[in-house]
Amino acid sequence: MGADVDLEQEIQELKRRHNAVILAHYYQESEIQDVADFVGDSLALAQAAAKTQADVIVFCGVHFMAETAKILNPTRRVLLPDLKAGCSLSDRCPPAAFRAFKEKHPEHFVVSYVNSSAAVKAMSDVICTSSNAVKIVNQVPRDRQILFAPDQHLGRYVMKQTGRDMVLWPGSCIVHEIFSEKRLVQLKVQHPDAEVVAHPECEEAVLRHADFIGSTKALLDYVLKSPKREFIVVTEAGILHQMKRGAPDKLFIPAPPDNDCSCNECPYMRLNTLEKLYQCMRDGTPELTLPAELQTAALAPLRRMLEWSL
Ligand code: 13P
Numbered sequence: 149m150g151a152d153v154d155l156e157q158e159i160q161e162l163k164r165r166h167n168a169v170i171l172a173h174y175y176q177e178s179e180i181q182d183v184a185d186f187v188g189d190s191l192a193l194a195q196a197a198a199k200t201q202a203d204v205i206v207f208c209g210v211h212f213m214a215e216t217a218k219i220l221n222p223t224r225r226v227l228l229p230d231l232k233a234g235c236s237l238s239d240r241c242p243p244a245a246f247r248a249f250k251e252k253h254p255e256h257f258v259v260s261y262v263n264s265s266a267a268v269k270a271m272s273d274v275i276c277t278s279s280n281a282v283k284i285v286n287q288v289p290r291d292r293q294i295l296f297a298p299d300q301h302l303g304r305y306v307m308k309q310t311g312r313d314m315v316l317w318p319g320s321c322i323v324h325e326i327f328s329e330k331r332l333v334q335l336k337v338q339h340p341d342a343e344v345v346a347h348p349e350c351e352e353a354v355l356r357h358a359d360f361i362g363s364t365k366a367l368l369d370y371v372l373k374s375p376k377r378e379f380i381v382v383t384e385a386g387i388l389h390q391m392k393r394g395a396p397d398k399l400f401i402p403a404p405p406d407n408d409c410s411c412n413e414c415p416y417m418r419l420n421t422l423e424k425l426y427q428c429m430r431d432g433t434p435e436l437t438l439p440a441e442l443q444t445a446a447l448a449p450l451r452r453m454l455e456w457s458l
């Protein structure tokens with residue numbers, strides 16, 4: 149790429165030329181968040197994708213999020229700067245294995261976390277995200293037992309909040325499982341006035357120390373409103389960009405991983421770069437496409453999620 153290309157300006161121009169909208173997740177690098185039309189958590193992004201009038205949705209997030217956008221708004225073209233931007237939770241729940249798991253519990257109502265493939269969604273009764281999981285599970289008919297996939301930690305958290313027993317798929321996120329309880333406690337000792345905010349994908353031992361647990365958007369709203377000045381943030385570090393922007397006078401401390409070789413950045417999210425975003429808008433590729441039958445089958449549980457979220 150020539151040094152003379154002003155990527156941000158070119159991206160704005162391409163957006164106008166193609167009537168495109170850029171949707172970005174909070175875990176994207178700051179430069180991408182800054183050129184996006186909308187930055188949000190997975191629920192807000194799905195809602196924005198469902199109602200956009202733009203011809204092209206440029207999705208700066210991971211594959212399952214772009215897939216969700218395509219399913220909810222099938223007549224739009226959906227571009228993803230790097231198609232390899234997957235998700236460990238989704239990868240750890242292969243459709244064939246999930247089908248077999250489901251067959252062992254044929255009477256169960258299936259609630260799948262949005263961090264799953266379209267094929268897994270198509271086998272589900274309703275989808276949830278981290279921001280609406282409690283609300284969704286609370287609406288599952290009381291006479292039905294529940295199978296929850298693929299994040300066991302979110303599942304366990306939801307069980308506690310709702311009092312519903314659920315059969316859990318044993319999945320977890322490679323980013324959220326590396327936070328260490330021991331190092332978090334050490335950090336709390338160093339910052340006794342700090343509040344701990346954590347994403348429900350973290351392990352129970354870590355969540356035990358949190359003052360507030362919620363989706364990325366809920367964590368952001370919480371720290372902006374709280375009268376406290378210091379926060380230990382136990383989720384992917386990309387969210388710190390909006391926290392610092394919204395409250396430049398507060399201190400945000402990213403929680404440390406369990407060892408110095410690990411990292412609290414999602415390697416999949418970080419496959420998207422400003423340069424790849426520019427190239428994909430310039431070339432109209434890579435485009436996310438899905439077989440029509442799969443799209444139709446995954447739409448019903450996603451629609452149900454949007455209805456139950458109101
Ligand atoms: P949110 O629902 O908070 O956007 O989280 C998505 C995600 O992938 C967390 O790892």
Ligand code: SF4
Nearest residue numbers: 235236237321323414
């Ligand atoms: Fe998936 Fe974890 Fe990355 Fe979220 S942070 S996209 S759950 S791998």
